[in-house]
Amino acid sequence: MIDMILLYDFVLIAQKAGLIVTVFAITLGVAAYSTYGERKIAAFMQDRLGPSNAGPWGLLQPIADGVKMFTKEDFIPNQSERWLYILAPGAFIFVALMTSAVIPWGTTLTLGGLNMDLQVTNINIGILYIMGFVSLGVYGIMLGGWASNNKYSLYGAIRASSQMISYELAMGLALIAVIMLSGSLSLRTIVEQQTGFGWNVLYQPLGFILFFVCALAECNRAPFDMAECETELIGGYHTEYSSMKLGFFLFAEYINMFISCTVISCLYFGGYNFPGVDPGWLGGLMGPIVLFAKIFFFIFVFMWIRWTLPRFRYDQLMHLGWKSLIPLAILNMLLTGLGVLLWGK
Amino acid sequence: MTLYIFLTLAVISLITALLMVLSRNPVHSVLFLILTFFTLAGQYILLNAQFLAVVHIIVYAGAIMVLFLFVLMLLNLSRDTEPQKSNLWKLSGAIASGLLLVTLVGAMRGGIALQIPEAENPGVGLVENLGKVLFTDFVVPFEIAGILFLAAMVGAVLVGKRDLKI
Structure with a gap:
């Protein structure tokens, strides 16, 4: 009996470990190929070819970039806070990678008679866990910018952190409306309630737009890429960084974008649900396929926006955040509350 | 198992709290305080209070400490420009915190039996x-x-x- 329990535990731990490693690998892979996608989409929009030399259609470009990053000189400025300078990129990428733990990638995967839950952990405060790690993301930027001991880095860090703090508020308020509808903080429950075509975006159009804008700002993506606007701040908070430390910063931004797109898909677009498609098809693989299709679509939209819209000015950004988004989010919250009160969920 | 996790977290939180007080650089102090908050969040999770743990992280580590760090970076205190307190101030600070310690120990010895309502209901938090x-x-x-x-x-x-x- 005890052996059976031990065996069961062992299988569970092995499954979870496998899932964690897979999610980790996929996250890094998607982030790496987002850089390729970004350059290809930018090239398409500007009527260029984009990366084309490394491999067929330039498909090996991310690997070439990675090798380049690793072999560059690793430079630490003399006047920097040495340990914090080294810690910052690591902290940033660590926080970015941790968020994927609560995302439900699918229902259950049936592999050789074994059922496997496609979620690393189903804690009942899943969405707050993500918000918690998003709010920690600012430390990597702040420490990196401050420890470099360069005024442009410090400006970039301060801009980035005040931007992230401001937009977190509107993001949280937009999120409350979704939580009111679903009555749960667990991402799994929120996704399960959107089976078929009961997507939250139909009930929360304003909330979705608010969340989307805030996600753009949280990822420091254009048109909100104040933190590193090249024309004013050289490179922003990572001006002094080189080699793979710079790589970590850039990489973590792409990971953040991937996770943001995943969260948007899960909260507003039904996650692994699609009308007429059972997420249990193909032994459970259909769920992740549907989810990833949505994620890639949103990553494309993020890039589309970046190469279409010009950058905001800094005061415009703060006005938008505090004077438009937050009042709208409060209004959205009140309307949702009224709707839930009148018509139920 | 729970006891060992508790002890580990407690030791780490004590060490980081001490380092927070003792480190000369205010930015380092803030970072050590953040580590202390993380260990406290771990204690909350041990008590089945997941929500409290996450809110603790969001509010303290994610918002308040960011603002602290913000102010410190804007002021950019360095050892040369930092106003040095006179010895009288240091002495009075030590006495005041010592008195606080005595009060706390006295209150604890009086026996506040903290009832932790869990065990039978794991969903309490x-x-x-x-x-x-x-x-x-x-x-x-x-x-x-x-x-x-x-x-x-x-x-x-x-x-x-x-x-x-x-």
Whole structure:
């Protein structure tokens, strides 16, 4: 009996470990190929070819970039806070990678008679866990910018952190409306309630737009890429960084974008649900396929926006955040509350 | 198992709290305090209070400490420009905190038996139960706390408005 329990535990731990490693690998892979996608989409929009030399259609470009990053000189400025300078990129990428733990990638995967839950952990405060790690993301930027001991880095860090703090508020308020509808903080429950075509975006159009804008700002993506606007701040908070430390910063931004797109898909677009498609098809693989299709679509939209819209000015950004988004989010919250009160969920 | 996790977390939180007080650089102090908050969040999770743990991280580590760090970076205190306190100040600070310690130890010795209501109900710290308790048994203190926050917000806006004509 005890052996059976031990065996069961062992299988569970092995499954979870496998899932964690897979999610980790996929996250890094998607982030790496987002850089390729970004350059290809930018090239398409500007009527260029984009990366084309490394491999067929330039498909090996991310690997070439990675090798380049690793072999560059690793430079630490003399006047920097040495340990914090080294810690910052690591902290940033660590926080970015941790968020994927609560995302439900699918229902259950049936592999050789074994059922496997496609979620690393189903804690009942899943969405707050993500918000918690998003709010920690600012430390990597702040420490990196401050420890470099360069005024442009410090400006970039301060801009980035005040931007992230401001937009977190509107993001949280937009999120409350979704939580009111679903009555749960667990991402799994929120996704399960959107089976078929009961997507939250139909009930929360304003909330979705608010969340989307805030996600753009949280990822420091254009048109909100104040933190590193090249024309004013050289490179922003990572001006002094080189080699793979710079790589970590850039990489973590792409990971953040991937996770943001995943969260948007899960909260507003039904996650692994699609009308007429059972997420249990193909032994459970259909769920992740549907989810990833949505994620890639949103990553494309993020890039589309970046190469279409010009950058905001800094005061415009703060006005938008505090004077438009937050009042709208409060209004959205009140309307949702009224709707839930009148018509139920 | 739980005991070992508790002890590990407790030791780490004590060490980081001490380092927070003892380190010369204020930015390092803030970072050590953040580590302390993480160990405290771990203690909350051990007590089945997941919601409290996450809110603790969001509010303290994610918001308040960011603002602290913000101010410190803007002031950019370095050893040369930092105003050095005189020995009298240091002595009075030590005496005051020593008295606080004596009071705390005395209160603890009087025996506050902290009842931790768990064991039979593992869901005690979950959001549903916390919400129910907050909006039934403790609704008056909860609302008063809300009004307090509102007043603080209005005050902050008033202070922040430079060209205010009353």
